[in-house]
Amino acid sequence: MSDIILSVRGITKLFPGVTALDDVSFDIVRGHIHAVVGENGAGKSTLIKILSGVYAQTSGTFLFNGKEVVVNRPLDAQRLGISVVHQELKLVDSLSVMENIFLGRPRCNKAGLVDWKQMRIQARELLNRLKVTLDPEQPVSTLSVAQKQIVEICKALSYDSEVIIMDEPSATLTEKELDILFGILHTLRQEGITIIYISHRLEEIFRFTDMVSVFRDGKHIKTLPTGEVKMNELIHMMVGRELGQEFPEPVEKLGEYALEARNINRGNLLKDISLSLREGEILGIAGLVGSGRTELARAIFGADKGVTGEVYIKGVKAGINKVSDAIRVRIALVPEDRKRDGLVLGMPVSHNISLANMGSVTKNRMLNPKKEFELAWKYIDLLRIITPDESRQTLNLSGGNQQKVVLAKWLNSDASVLIVDEPTRGIDVGAKAEIYRILRELAGQGKAIMMISSEMPELIGICNRIVVMHDGRITGELQRSEFSQERIMELAIS
DSSP states (O other): OOSEEEEEEEEEEEETTEEEEEEEEEEEETTOEEEEEOOTTSSHHHHHHHHTTSSOOSEEEEEETTEEEOOOSHHHHHHHTEEEEOSSOOOOTTSBHHHHHTTTOOOBOTTSSBOHHHHHHHHHHHHHHTTOOOOTTSBGGGSOHHHHHHHHHHHHHHTTOSEEEEESTTTTOOHHHHHHHHHHHHHHHHTTOEEEEEOSOHHHHHHHOSEEEEEETTEEEEEEEGGGOOHHHHHHHHHSSOOOOSSOOOOSSOOSEEEEEEEEEETTTEEEEEEEEETTOEEEEEOOTTSSHHHHHHHHTTOSSSOEEEEEETTEEOOOOSHHHHHHTTEEEEOSOIIIIIOOTTSBHHHHHHGGGGGGSEETTEEOHHHHHHHHHHHHHHTTOOOSOTTSBGGGSOHHHHHHHHHHHHHTTTOSEEEEESTTTTOOHHHHHHHHHHHHHHHHTTOEEEEEOSOHHHHHHHOSEEEEEETTEEEEEEEGGGOOHHHHHHHHTO
């Protein structure tokens, strides 16, 4: 049997006005963990959709186990032995683990009735293969994100998959959950199963993948062993340009206190939180998942009920009871889930930018299309948003450019305090550098920025101070001279 399980040969995919993939050719070795990297819009997602039967290629072919194959629909891919574990998991929360594993394909007895005993046995066998302990009858709604991924992997194995494509599997995982995921991938590799691994987190690529394929602007740039390339070389291949300094230098001379939160409480989620934020400052909020970081942001922004405590803006009590109160005192929140909470994806870029301040594009409550056009292009140019035009549906932009649209929306509201929750989650290395540049420039203009992030190098690189949270409390505050990943972690688990 050949060492090559999958060969892509001259794959091109054209959409109206866009070449998503341009004559792509490369091979994937059986039993390897093969990374595919590139900026948003590089063609990674399109390739996945072609391999899994969601899209048909415009031209080109691919070979599976040495034979040319045609995949016109997802069922064809499944029958070949190609499965996808999507970033947004495709599970039914109200069903059990085993029901999700065999969703649409229940194990039945000779009478045509569901054989629950056999289904339970087979589900347990799949879980045992991954060396994890999950109850096949446990409702999926009670599982963590990492456990739900395990269910998705078991579902793929139930199809006797030889190739499993994993799309950003680590985006929402804690370090402990990452270790569990990597252990599972190692087990699969030992069984000879091939993993195609898509991730923006380059540290992971170097940590455990065997090969890496780099894509840029729809083209395959190079495939090589991961151990033969350095981080800066990989980044250069991905972006095709020098990024310069990754983290701009912070503003040293800070202004007045822009925001003070005093004794913020919300049930067991927030416990007597007090902090301050100055003009020109980027204050980092660190902590593990469940520490209360996002709850704090939402409390200050008036997004949740049951919050007690006081918020002061430039020394004046703000009286924030709802979101409109926060907007009134010029506080903005760029939420953790930009697609669900930050954007209306089916609306054009121009509409999303004007949403938080409709007064800027209306007259007598009537929309002024010329004003909205001019406003949209002001921020498209200012933030370097990559879009063919202002009328493009926001859904069709890359993750990094969607994040810039959210920032544009709140900049148009003339916010003086900007709370950004996981601002670089799920975006590529080039877009990250752009977001860092934008945040630093905003701080330089006197904006006060509170930045929540799970990536400690990001907080260390861009923040003036870091506040660390654990179990709804602040457990420590670090000045820039005190920053270290070890110290942040000590406070995060204390």
